[in-house]
Structures are given as C-alpha cells and as structure tokens.
Amino acid sequence: MNIHEYQAKEILRGFGVPIPPGDVATTAAEAEQIARRIGRTVVVKAQVHAGGRGKAGGVKLAKTPEEARDVASKILGMQIKGLTVQKVLVADAAEIASEAYVGVILDRASKKPVFMVSPAGGIDIEEVAAKTPEKIMRLPIDTRYGLMPFQAMELGFFLYPDAAKARAAAKIMKQLYDAFMANGASLAEINPLVVTPNGEVVALDAKMSIDDNELDRLPGIAALRDESAEAPSEVQARNASLTFIKLDGNVGCVVNGAGLAMATMDLVKYYGGEPANFLDIGGSSNPEKVVNALEIITADPSVKAILFNIFGGITRTDDVANGIVTATKQNPLKVPIVIRLTGTNEEIAVKILTENGFSAMTDMDEAVQRAVQLATGGKAA
Amino acid sequence: MSVFIDKNTTVIVQGITGRDGSFHTRQMIEYGTRVVAGVTPGKGGQKFDDAVPIFNTVAEAAKETAANTSVIYVPPMYAADAMMEAADAGVTLIVAITEGVPVLDMTRVYPFVKERGARLLGPNCPGLISPGKSKVGIIPGRICAPGPVGVVSRSGTLTYEIVYQLTRAGIGQTTCVGIGGDPINGTNFIDCLTAFEEDPDTQAVALMGEIGGTDEQNAAQFVKEHMTKPVVGFIAGQTAPPGRRMGHAGAIISGSAGTAAEKIQAFEDAGMGVARRPIDFVDLIKARL
Numbered sequence: 001m002n003i004h005e006y007q008a009k010e011i012l013r014g015f016g017v018p019i020p021p022g023d024v025a026t027t028a029a030e031a032e033q034i035a036r037r038i039g040r041t042v043v044v045k046a047q048v049h050a051g052g053r054g055k056a057g058g059v060k061l062a063k064t065p066e067e068a069r070d071v072a073s074k075i076l077g078m079q080i081k082g083l084t085v086q087k088v089l090v091a092d093a094a095e096i097a098s099e100a101y102v103g104v105i106l107d108r109a110s111k112k113p114v115f116m117v118s119p120a121g122g123i124d125i126e127e128v129a130a131k132t133p134e135k136i137m138r139l140p141i142d143t144r145y146g147l148m149p150f151q152a153m154e155l156g157f158f159l160y161p162d163a164a165k166a167r168a169a170a171k172i173m174k175q176l177y178d179a180f181m182a183n184g185a186s187l188a189e190i191n192p193l194v195v196t197p198n199g200e201v202v203a204l205d206a207k208m209s210i211d212d213n214e215l216d217r218l219p220g221i222a223a224l225r226d227e228s229a230e231a232p233s234e235v236q237a238r239n240a241s242l243t244f245i246k247l248d249g250n251v252g253c254v255v256n257g258a259g260l261a262m263a264t265m266d267l268v269k270y271y272g273g274e275p276a277n278f279l280d281i282g283g284s285s286n287p288e289k290v291v292n293a294l295e296i297i298t299a300d301p302s303v304k305a306i307l308f309n310i311f312g313g314i315t316r317t318d319d320v321a322n323g324i325v326t327a328t329k330q331n332p333l334k335v336p337i338v339i340r341l342t343g344t345n346e347e348i349a350v351k352i353l354t355e356n357g358f359s360a361m362t363d364m365d366e367a368v369q370r371a372v373q374l375a376t377g378g379k380a381a
Numbered sequence: 382m383s384v385f386i387d388k389n390t391t392v393i394v395q396g397i398t399g400r401d402g403s404f405h406t407r408q409m410i411e412y413g414t415r416v417v418a419g420v421t422p423g424k425g426g427q428k429f430d431d432a433v434p435i436f437n438t439v440a441e442a443a444k445e446t447a448a449n450t451s452v453i454y455v456p457p458m459y460a461a462d463a464m465m466e467a468a469d470a471g472v473t474l475i476v477a478i479t480e481g482v483p484v485l486d487m488t489r490v491y492p493f494v495k496e497r498g499a500r501l502l503g504p505n506c507p508g509l510i511s512p513g514k515s516k517v518g519i520i521p522g523r524i525c526a527p528g529p530v531g532v533v534s535r536s537g538t539l540t541y542e543i544v545y546q547l548t549r550a551g552i553g554q555t556t557c558v559g560i561g562g563d564p565i566n567g568t569n570f571i572d573c574l575t576a577f578e579e580d581p582d583t584q585a586v587a588l589m590g591e592i593g594g595t596d597e598q599n600a601a602q603f604v605k606e607h608m609t610k611p612v613v614g615f616i617a618g619q620t621a622p623p624g625r626r627m628g629h630a631g632a633i634i635s636g637s638a639g640t641a642a643e644k645i646q647a648f649e650d651a652g653m654g655v656a657r658r659p660i661d662f663v664d665l666i667k668a669r670l
Binding site for chain 2: 106108109111112113142143144181184186211213214216217245247255256257258259260262263265266267268269270275278311313314315342343344364365
C-alpha cells in the first residue's frame with residue numbers, strides 16, 4: 001500500500017525526523033490559510049500516488065498566501081498519470097544548500113532491508129545509479145540487531161564529510177529505520193535530504209510504501225489508505241478480497257492464482273488479443289467472489305468478451321460455476337463468455353453450467369483462442 | 382528417487398486442527414504421506430481423526446515421533462514464530478504454506494532457520510510432492526504421475542496447469558516443488574536445480590518463473606555453469622504492467638527491473654528451452670528426454 005507524502009511526513013515527524021512545517025489542503029482556501037500560518041515562501045505539492053509530480057506541473061512555489069491559493073487551485077483537480085489530484089501539501093519551502101538521497105528498501109536478494117544513500121540527491125536516483133554508481137552506498141541491515149550506531153555513522157559520513165552534519169544525518173538514518181520497521185514498510189525514502197544555508201539537515205520530501213501483509217496488525221496504518229486516490233474498480237475488488245489491475249485490452253479475465261492469471265493474460269496476447277485486466281479470485285473461492293468479479297469486469301465498457309480460467313485445487317470449480325449462474329441471473333451478460341474449468345468437482349461444475357445454458361471447456365489454449373476470437377469479432381487467428 | 386521428500390518422510394502438521402490444516406492433513410494421509418504428529422497449543426494429548434497424536438509444541442512432537450519434516454498451516458501473524466519453532470525443534474525440512482506472512486518477519490526467520498541447518502520451503506507456497514511416494518502441502522495428488530521430470534515453480538495454480546498438461550501427455554515427475562511467490566522465501570530455484578542435478582532419476586527439469594526480482598536470471602546462470610541435465614523455462618507476466626509493487630528503488634538494488642523479457646533472454650543465453658505457452662513444455666521436455 002502506498003501512502004501520501006504528507007502521511008509519510010507525519011509518521012517520520014513522530015520518530016523525530018526534522019521536517020519543515022506543512023499541512024494538507026483539499027481546497028485553495030485551505031492552502032491559502034496554511035501558507036499564511038507558515039508565513040514564508042511555501043511549496044504546493046500534489047498528493048497523488050505517482051512519480052514525476054514535478055515534471056507534470058504538480059509542484060509549485062508560492063511567495064505569498066494569495067499565490068499559494070492560485071497555485072493550489074490549478075493543481076487541485078489536475079490529472080497526473082491518470083490520477084486526479086484531490087489534495088495538496090503546503091509546506092515551508094526551505095532554502096537548500098545541498099541535496100542528498102536516503103532510502104530503505106526491502107531487498108529480495110539479500111533478504112534484508114537495505115539502506116541506499118547518495119550525496120547526489122534531489123534528482124532521479126535511477127539516473128545516479130546508471131551514470132555514477134560510485135555515488136551510491138548500499139548497506140544491508142540484519143533486522144535481529146537493527147541499524148547499529150557505527151553503521152548509521154558510516155552512512156552519515158558517506159553523505160557529509162563534516163562531522164556535525166554526519167552525526168545529524170546518522171540520527172535521521174536511525175529514525176528512518178525505526179519508522180520503517182515499526183510501520184511494516186517495504187520502502188521508506190527521503191529525497192531530498194537537504195542541508196539548509198545555516199547548516200541544518202532536514203527532510204524535504206518523504207515516501208513510504210507499506211507491505212500489505214502488515215495491515216492486519218497495524219490498523220492505524222491501514223486507516224491511512226486513501227481510496228479516493230485509487231481506481232474505483234481496484235477499491236471494489238480489494239473490498240471483495242480480489243486482486244484486480246485494470247489494463248487497456250478488451251478480453252476480461254477471471255482466473256484463480258496470480259501465476260495462472262498472468263499466464264492467461266500472456267496467452268491472450270499470444271493469440272492476438274489484449275487482456276482488459278488482471279484478476280485473481282484467490283485460492284479458496286466462494287460463489288460470492290465470482291459474483292463480485294463479474295460485476296467489476298462487466299462494468300468496464302471496453303470488455304468485449306469474458307474469459308474464465310479456473311484450475312481447481314483448493315478452489316472448487318462448482319463454486320465458480322454457481323457464482324457465474326447467480327451473477328448472470330442478477331445481471332444478464334451483454335458480452336459473450338468463455339468458461340474453462342478443470343479440477344476439483346469439475347463434473348458437478350459442468351452439469352451446473354450446462355443446465356443453465358452455458359458451455360464449459362477444459363483446454364486452456366482452446367478457451368483463450370475462443371475468447372480472443374469473440375472479442376475481436378472473429379478476426380483474430 | 383526424488384528430491385527433498387520420499388517414502389521415509391515423516392511429517393508434523395503445525396495447525397492440524399485448523400480449517401486448512403485439517404483438510405489438507407486428510408488429503409496428505411489419503412495420498413500416503415506419513416503424517417506422524419500434529420501441533421496445536423492447548424490440544425496436546427488429543428488425537429486428530431482418532432489417529433494422529435496432537436502435541437502442544439513442536440519440540441515435544443519432534444522428540445516423541447522423530448519426525449524430520451514439518452508443514453505449517455497457521456495464520457499469517459503466527460507463521461514466522463511457527464517456522465522458527467520448527468527449526469529450533471530440529472526438524473530438517475519446514476514447509477510453510479501460509480499466505481500473507483509479513484515480509485519483515487521473514488528477515489528474522491530466514492537467518493534463524495539457516496543457522497539451525499534446516500531447509501525452509503515457502504512461505505506462500507503449495508508445498509511439494511514426489512508422485513507415488515509422499516506429498517507435503519496442498520498440490521493435488523491426482524494431477525501428478527511418477528516419471529523423470531523435476532518441476533520447480535514460483536506459483537501455485539500455474540504449476541498445477543503445467544504438471545497436469547505433462548501428466549496428460551504421459552510425462553511423469555520425480556518431484557514437483559512450489560517455492561512460493563513471496564519476496565523472501567527459504568528455498569530458491571538454485572537449491573532445487575542443485576537437488577535435481579544430483580537426483581539420479583531426474584532426467585530433465587521444468588522451471589516456471591514470474592516477473593520481479595532476479596531469481597530466474599540467477600537460475601539461468603546456474604544452469605549454464607553447473608547443470609548437465611536439460612532445463613526448460615517459462616516466465617509468467619509477459620503482459621503485466623511494470624512496477625506495480627516495489628517501484629524503482631528495489632530494481633536499482635537488484636540491478637534489474639525483473640521484466641519477463643530480461644528473464645527470457647537469460648534463459649536463452651543459458652541454452653535453456655523456452656516455453657512461450659504452458660503447453661509448449663510438453664514438446665520441449667519430450668524432445669529432451
């Protein structure tokens with residue numbers, strides 16, 4: 001789960017990270033009030049779950065409260081990578097003497113959280129990694145011991161040769177690490193970490209992603225989820241315990257298991273079609289899940305054919321068949337459906353489907369080809 | 382022969398009285414797996430289905446039964462502790478089926494288990510099966526058949542699909558191993574490839590990977606340098622949109638964006654057969670037996 005910059009900053013402030021004052025606004029008038037309270041030049045920043053906000057025009061300076069209002073009214077409602085800006089952060093625009101990058105990322109290869117820091121911050125860290133990799137220090141942390149003081153100092157000195165600044169940075173590293181661990185993060189980033197003209201080290205931007213598996217035991221963090229910042233279909237899917245990602249094609253896919261779901265999408269493409277979505281109904285299905293899945297898929301006007309691909313292991317194929325029958329009785333389908341199922345209780349499932357006027361296939365390749373044909377009006381191979 | 386489990390495998394089920402644990406214990410017993418003990422704290426002294434003794438702790442179960450394997454069906458928030466408990470009790474193979482284990486928990490579990498010399502499979506995996514001998518986990522027994530192919534995969538139902546297609550085509554398996562799809566897991570492709578290379582009955586290996594991370598690239602490198610047996614690979618997610626989960630910082634650390642194209646290229650460079658579709662495994666494996 002991604003959280004907004006203003007939320008990440010609130011978390012980091014709670015752990016002691018020095019961050020210039022700021023607050024979140026949903027209207028231009030609120031933005032003006034916050035700017036007035038700060039009383040100095042502010043930066044107005046779009047709060048959306050997308051990178052490249054600055055390049056898209058979603059980050060602007062404002063010297064006066066009136067200017068903050070004008071800028072906020074332009075940014076609010078703006079589209080950035082398909083997402084509508086609903087909130088802006090209005091923050092003290094600290095003066096910058098130098099910028100650094102600090103991040104903690106859960107790394108699959110070392111099986112540890114890894115600190116990644118660079119004195120070349122503020123810009124794209126990917127660019128730094130590509131062009132000047134020697135300017136990045138990587139440090140894996142054994143979570144059984146945590147970030148040790150000497151490690152924090154190593155990171156601090158890599159950023160700043162000056163001992164006072166290195167110590168200030170080391171303190172921030174420890175605070176960032178503690179925030180990362182306490183909040184079940186998979187990523188926590190400060191970019192940039194800046195030195196102000198009077199020598200203070202402060203965090204100007206913050207980003208955190210939370211491991212979805214942590215949310216059950218961290219209700220406070222789970223409550224930070226901003227559903228208005230997500231596609232409505234993805235919110236609906238999650239609330240129904242489905243994993244759904246909207247794509248651009250016209251073959252709606254309903255599959256059990258993430259690997260098989262991806263392989264099904266790939267096969268749609270292989271046979272000349274385009275998948276409209278990724279949808280995983282999970283391991284143990286019940287008819288209700290299938291009803292929800294069909295509701296989400298049929299709401300997408302670009303879907304021209306629906307493909308079910310179910311391999312029954314834990315999933316009972318008769319549950320899926322019952323779900324299809326129930327859902328289509330409630331809302332008759334306007335597009336053709338291709339159903340492939342095999343495995344647990346297959347005979348019962350086929351009987352249920354046939355009795356209700358559906359036909360069922362058992363071969364994955366044949367089913368995908370048929371669905372692609374139907375979606376493209378019979379033109380595909 | 383087979384890898385990791387065979388007829389002599391004796392199994393403890395952690396969470397034997399739970400909904401999933403009890404269902405799959407019955408399935409394992411029906412398949413012929415030697416389930417010798419269950420663990421549910423507070424139910425020690427009872428028997429599961431009037432047959433399998435239940436203990437309060439894994440230590441007790443291991444001491445009383447000398448079991449060498451434990452399979453875990455406990456809820457995600459307790460799974461990390463269950464894995465460490467099994468390793469501490471001296472069990473040598475730990476199979477964690479549980480889905481949804483917090484990844485930070487695994488940063489502690491992994492070194493703990495390794496230091497005690499145990500092999501961990503999973504979490505978030507379907508387990509493994511040596512057809513006709515033993516199954517530990519949830520892979521449906523009836524889709525498998527004994528034969529010469531080792532199967533290793535990161536996913537669940539996709540593995541079933543491919544194993545089912547192999548079996549239908551008359552190609553059986555030595556062992557099918559599901560290593561799980563979580564970012565931090567106990568056993569990787571290379572561990573399984575090593576075991577299949579050493580297993581005299583395995584003549585070829587089918588490997589199913591996914592987008593994300595660099596495990597498949599590392600596996601390809603291993604195939605190139607150390608495998609004498611043919612390996613056929615497949616990558617799921619060729620059409621998946623990039624960067625939905627870890628974003629770019631993770632990719633910088635691993636030095637790779639983990640795309641399907643990169644992984645397929647690595648397979649080709651290693652001289653592996655590349656299945657474009659699941660069904661392609663049948664012909665590609667047949668040609669290599």
